[in-house]
Amino acid sequence: MRPDTTAPPPPDTDLLHAWAQALRRTAASLDDEAHALRHMVDTVPWQGRAADAARGEGRRLAAQLAGAADAHLAAAAALEVHALAVGAAAAEAAA
Amino acid sequence: MSRADAGGGARASAAPVVSVVGGVAGVSASWAGAESLAGTFDQLGELAERQAAAVREARATPAFAASRTWCPPTHSLAVLALVSAGESLGRVAESAPSAATSVRRAVGLLRAADEAAHLLLHSLLGALVLLPSAAGVLGGLYPATPVRVVPRGDLLAGASGRAPSSIYDLLEHLGQLSALSPGDSPDNGTIEVQSFTGPDGVVRHIVYLPGTDDMTTLPWTADDDVRDLGANLDLVGEQPDRYTQGVLDVLAQIGVQPGEPVLMVGHSQGGMVAAGALAHGSPYHVSHVVTFGAPVGQLGGLPAGSHVLSLENAGDVVPHLEGSANADSPQHTTVTFAGGTGGHPVTGFGSQVLGHHSYEAYAHGAAAVDDSGDPSVAEQVSSLHAAGFLGHQGPVEHQVWQVLGG
Known part of the structure; x- marks a missing residue:
C-alpha cells in the first residue's frame, strides 16, 4: 500500500515530555522561592505595624508563588497525558 | 574617675x-532587612515575568500546535493548564513590584520620622552638652x-x-x-x-x-x-x-x-x-x-x-x-x-x-x-x-x- 502523504508528520513526543520535565523543575524552583520568602518574612528584624503589613505582603506573595508552583505541576501532568495520548495515536496510525 | x-x-x-x-x-539593621525584603519582592516579580514568558513561548511552538491534530481533547486540557500556570505567574509579577514599593515607602517614612525625632532631642540636649x-x-x-x-x-x-x-x-x-x-x-x-x-x-x-x-x-x-x-x-x-x-x-x-x-x-x-x-x-x-x-x-x-x-x-x-x-x-x-x-x-x-x-x-x-x-x-x-x-x-x-x- 502506498503511504498516505496527506497525514501529518509523526509528533515529537520526546519534546513534550522534556517540556513537562522543565515545568516540574520550574515548579520546584517556585516552591523553593516561596519557602525562602516565608523564612525571610518571618526572620527580618523589623517590628511595628509597617513591618506587619510588609510581612503580610510577603506572605501573600509566598502564597502566590506556591499557587504558581501547583499550577506548573498541573500543567506538567496535563502535558504528559497529552504526550502519551499523541504517542498512542501516532502508533495506531502507523499500525 | x-x-x-x-x-x-x-x-x-x-x-x-x-x-x-x-x-x-x-533599627538601622532592621531597615536594611526591610529594604532587602523589598529587593527580594522585586527579584521575584522579575523571575515570574521571565517564567511567564517562557510558558507563552513554549505554548506557541509549532511542535505543540501540530500535536493537536493527534489528540485534540488532551491538547485542549494541556493548553488550559498552561494558561493557568502563566496566569498564576502573572499575578506574582503584578503584585511583587507594588509590594516592594510599599515597603520602600514605609522605610523612607520611618527613617524620616526617626531623623526628625533625633534632631528634636538633639536640640533639647544642646544646652546641656559640649x-x-x-x-x-x-x-x-x-x-x-x-x-x-x-x-x-x-x-x-x-x-x-x-x-x-x-x-x-x-x-x-x-x-x-x-x-x-x-x-x-x-x-x-x-x-x-x-x-x-x-x-x-x-x-x-x-x-x-x-x-x-x-x-x-x-x-x-x-x-x-x-x-x-x-x-x-x-x-x-x-x-x-x-x-x-x-x-x-x-x-x-x-x-x-x-x-x-x-x-x-x-x-x-x-x-x-x-x-x-x-x-x-x-x-x-x-x-x-x-x-x-x-x-x-x-x-x-x-x-x-x-x-x-x-x-x-x-x-x-x-x-x-x-x-x-x-x-x-x-x-x-x-x-x-x-x-x-x-x-x-x-x-x-x-x-x-x-x-x-x-x-x-x-x-x-x-x-x-x-x-x-x-x-x-x-x-x-x-x-x-x-x-x-x-x-x-x-x-x-x-x-x-x-x-x-x-
Missing part, C-alpha cells in the same frame, strides 16, 4: 540591662607639645599574662592597668598591648586604653600628661590629639603590622581614642572596639564589618558629653545598664558622678553583657570570639608603655 581595680575582689554581679541600641538587631565645634576650639587653646612613648617593663597588671575570655575580663584588665597610675602619678599615660598568635598563625593585638588622668588641666597648667582635659576636648571636637598619636606610636614601636587584627578597649577618654582609631582610620587593622563610659556619639560612619560595643552606665554623664546619641548602625551596639555607683559612697554630686563612671560600676555592666541574650549584644560578643580576641589558649606577650607629652 575611679582608679580602683575592678577585679580586686569577687566577680561583680550582672546589672540590669536598660536598653540595647544598634547592632544586628538594631558641642564638638566648641570643644575643638577649646582644645586648640592647649599647647600642642610633641609626644614621646616609653616602654615600662617595670609595670605589670594582674591580668597581663592572661588572654581575656569575656567582656568582664577586658574591663577587669583595663581597671588594673588604670590602677597603675593613681592620682597625679608619674606613671600617668600608661597603656598596654597584649599580643598572641592564634591557631591560624595570625598575630592579634589587644590594646588597653585607660581614661583621663587629669581632668583639672587648664591650658596654662598643662604638663606631660596626655590624658588630660585638653585631649578630651580635642577628641570630642574630632581634632588630632596627643593620646591617639601616642597609641599609634606605641603600635609602631612594637612592630604591629598593618594587616594584623587589633582590638582596642578603652574606658572614658580611652574609649574615644579606640573608637576614633576605627572611625577615622589608622595605619592598623582595628577591627573591633569595646568602650566603657565613653562619649562616642560624635563619630561618623564605621567601616562595614567592623564592630564597636559600647557600655554606658545609666546615670553616668560622661558618655553623653558629646551631645549625640550613639549611632544605631549594624556595626555599633550600645548597651545601657543600671550599674549604680558600683558601691562607691555618694556624699555629693561629685562622688555621684565619679561613682557612676567608675570601673566598679562598669564591672556590673560587663557582667551583664556577658550574660546577655540580646541578639545584637550576643553577635558583638561572638564576633570577638570568632575574631580570636576572646578565648585564646596559649602564650600571651604583653607590654606596658607610657605616653607622655613634651
